[in-house]
Amino acid sequence: MNHLITLTMAIYLGGAFLISLLWRENETVAGAAAISFVALSAITSVLLGIEVFTNGSILYFAGGWERPLGIALMLDPLSALFLIMTNVIALLVTIYSAVYMKKYTWTPYFYVLFLIMLAGMNGILISMDIFNIYVFLEVASVASFMLVAFGLRAEELEAAIKYTVMSFIATTMILFAIALIYGFTGTLNIARFMDASAGLTPVHLWFLAGLLLAGFALKAALVPFHSWLPDAHSMAPAPVSAVLSGMFVKVAGLYVIIRVTANIFTNLPQIRILLLLFGALSMVFGGLMAYGQKNIKRLYAYSTISQIGYCAVGLGIGGYLGSLGVLMHFVAHAFSKALLFLNIGAVEYVRGTVESDDLKGLNDTMPVTTLFGSTGMLGIAGVPPMGNFWSKLIIIIAAVKAGYTGIAVLCIVVAVITLGYFLKLQRTVYCNLTESPVKKEAPKTLLVPMGILAFMVFVSGVLLVPGIREHTLDKAVAVMENFSYVDITIGDNR
């Protein structure tokens, strides 16, 4: 069973290069192959997740080398949650792109890049070594630069170049921090560094934490570091936007920030104040900027910044409730944002535009797409039955309990702003009457993944039901609260 941990990533890499070797001329076969590889990996990660949530974390050493020598791979409940989400959303998005990508040329190469990006994301999640995290971050990022530029229009190239430059600034800072970590402590393993960091002076710790936090906050697009995200996420093809916005910022940014704050710099509580500040700024700024957008994809991209802000605030508050809120918000937002981007992609597929001025009366012409789109919007706005409502509620309660009343008020205000810009979108785009409604629904292959995601948005709150929560989210929260290597391996002889 433990061997499966390497397979999720290996399947993606093997699939990508098999497609580029054998089927680079044939887009139908390439699409089918990509779907089957992603499905295989999704099944693997679900099996792994069940194993981790029932029997505890998996620790694996590449090459069969003994401890300190072997490269440690680890899957604990926290990373298992992210792994399952990544691969399930990736599966739905790949099915969607089989039809959607038909309007692009060179589709087989899209699947190659897409699978390499997923391989990098899976690699980040199974690595226990901060340098491996960096390597896989680069693998995933480089693939995503090319995916953003896939349409080769002038704005897409501009967005991709901006994204590339900003991303390399981030990774330079991260690499610098990694070099310093190795110089100071002689280890790159997260758990070992956590122990070794006790011997460092506060200046060293602050410098390392600052570099790592700035680097990964840039990948997560928290507000002072956000400028690449609206361009990159609105210019990419819709399936890519769905994965970038739904999962990539969370895996490459949020997940690693969780590791950095909760697992590496545990004796540096001030870092949480910084996260609170960044998070509050992101919430307000993203929400207000989303209000004025005419391009719907760009609106969704700003909404992502705002919602990532909620996650950062939850992380900044910390404690059981804060951590629970972060994870719940991550799950709910991943489903609903992926749904929204796929939804606007379907609209673009049928109508050929994403400008809100040119789209009118979608409710009459594309009723099913509208239904799914509205579900996603209500989800992100946090209307009661959806998962996002509970996550926002938990974050607000956590803020009040921790004494951050101002932050709690801000969370409520931003929730209202969120509902506001989505209602504006509903008014101008969806529920506007047209003179002669001609029904032209999106193809079924686009509708089915959206339907599944919409269902997930509805039921994701079920993760909080007592009885289910103890076996899923609570275990992941436990990793965030007190993480130790000894818990994973009993009889560790470091």
Next chain:
Amino acid sequence: MKKKGMSEIVQSVAKMVFPFIVLYGISLILYGHITPGGGFAGGVILTGGFVLLVLAFGTDYAFRILPVNVAKALDSIGALGFLAVALLGFTGGAFFYNFLPKGHIFHLWSSGTIIISNIMIGLKVVAALFIAIAVISKARLIRTKDGFQYKQSGERKR
């Protein structure tokens, strides 16, 4: 008809030096596990040889020696081969496990799977860098009314 590429002197020297560059690159790849070097360094030097050919004789000559389609295939084969070495490790019980005999110390055959990994990395690097150079020397993004278009240009006029 004027000959393509640079002057006679450059072409003769390039022709003479090219085999040695290739030999040096291959040696770096094969002995990567016991001397400084390895798949990446050797692969880059091999590509350097091809860059010399491109500069001296023009792109067409270099593409006759290593056609782009072959390079594309080699690129994927290198990656898949590396992955296969890693996956075959499961026969010994772990990802990347050394399942081959270790051989004699300081000989060419002395490291089990590392030499195969190095060869595969070398293939991948040489093919990928060669394709990158081919793209830079041949392909252009042409600005059109609705954005950029990818175009393969021919040999540039001198």
